Structure formats: structure tokens, C-alpha cells
Amino acid sequence: MTGARIVTGLLSTLTAAAVLACGSAASSPQTDATSAPVGETLTPLFSQALPNVPGKTFTSAVVTFPPAARAVPHRHGDAFVYAYVLEGAVSSQLEGTPAQVYHQGQSWSEPPGAHHVATENISRSDEAKLLVVFVATDGEQLKVDDPQP
Template identity: 65%
Template sequence: MFRMPAPAALLISGVVLATVACAPAADRTDADRTGADEPAPRASAAAPAAAATAYPSETLTKLLEQPLPNVKGKTFTSTVVDFPPNARAVPHRHGQAFVYAYVLDGTIRSQLAGQPARTYHQGQNWVEKPGAHHLSTVNTSRTEPARLLVVFISDTGAPIKVDDPAK
């Protein structure tokens, strides 16, 4: 059973009030600007070396999904997103949802369209405005998992994640 750390539980309870004032807590490093610590692709045993661009993907587990009683048409959804070592999410969008992400464990590099990539460590957070295009989400470690608490305020009935079409 997932046991939520006390700071994360407090974040969930106050997310509707607190997210308006949230801003990324991490400072950019030289590696963020250059991509120098980007993990190398991991080859699959079943795939030829030339196709060594496959990475493990993330797993999303819903903790709570509930319509907001005082905001008609909006739903609060909290999730935990687990990233195995060297995992990355495909580019995606969250529709018109307001998104709050908090790093529970590990280190995540994230990039939204029109913004530089940023690296977030355990205890740091960021927000995504409605309509944002998430270009990259990467567990920067090749050996350790990473875990996020992600909270969505979305249109009721709308999917909370839509992957970009495969090219």
C-alpha cells in the first residue's frame, strides 16, 4: 500500500488554494541548459542496436478522483507517477487541466513547450498551465526510480493525459 509522506498529504489538502502561488523551486544548472546529464538510451535485448531509442515508460496510479463540489464541471484528481530507472514519458498534453507536480523521490527533468528543460529533485515542484504541451519528462537516473505526486484540476470527464500521436 502506498503511504504518502506528510508534506505531500498537506500539499494535496491545500492544492486548490496553494497552486496559484506555486512556482518552480529549482534553479537551473549548467546541465539543464546543455542537457549534459541526459541519460543514454538503453537498448532492448529484442531490438537491434540501431533501434536503441526505446526507454521504459512511466506508470500512473490514481489516488483520488472527485468532482469539486463548489466548482461546477471541474474534477480534482491526484495521482502517483512512477518512473523506473532511465524512464521517460512520451510528449503529451493534459487538455485544459491545471497541473501541479511534486517530486516524492528521485530526480525528474521536465520541459514544457516554449520553456527550457528544468531538473527537479525530491521535495521540489512545478505547475503546468491549462493547454500546456509537455515535451519531455525524464527520470535522470539510470539506476534509481523516481516518483511524482501529480494533481489535476480538470474538466469533468476529460482525460487527464493524452499522448502525442506516434510519428
């Protein structure tokens, strides 16, 4: 029992570290005046290995988009992703589908392997916040930005 708690704690810590790495990479400000607005920030809430699904971890986080902020195109590996709009409105687009605007109280999901080509706070004056839930392979990086030219 103690060993299982240690393993669960270690997995939770590693996953939280991966989430923090995603958030700090995504939140670094742009220094070039001609580049895109500042990106989103990610605040981890909870992470735990799923006891009934070996090899998978449940992670939740709040993603905050300042006014006019957008995320770099990215993927979430083999994670299943669920996003719920807590505040504001966000435009989201997966590769091969049209962009859709989601307002406070609306949600969407992303299948494993999806390419998230656009995510943007549509407001130029108010921030937007999402509750994002990942069901991912233990230890997998939760967000991998596309290479930038």
C-alpha cells in the same frame, strides 16, 4: 442528497478509469531494442468532483518512472497540473521553455493547454516518483500522448 452521492461516485469512477487508461498506455513496454526506455506508470489515488467549482474534478495520482524512463510528449487538455517530486529527480520541459531538473521535495505546475515535450527520470539506477494533481473538466482525458511517427 443520495442523487448527488451517486453522481459524485460515478464521476469519480469515470475519472479513475480515465487515469488508469493513461497509466496503462504510458506503461506499455517498448519491444524494439532501438526505441526509447520504458515509460512511466500512473497509480490513481483520489478523484472527486469539486462541489464549489461546477464541471471540474480534482484527481491525484502517483507517477513512477523506472531508471532512465521518459514520458512520450503529451498534453493534459484544459487541466491545471501540479507535480511534486516524492523520490528521485525528474527533468521536465514545457514547449517554449528550457528543461529543468526537479529533485525530491521540489514541485512545478503546468497551465491548462500546456504541451509537455519532455519528462524524464535523470537517474540510470534509481526510480523517480511524482505526486501529480489535476484540476480538469469533468470526464476529460487527463493525458493525451502526441501521435508517434
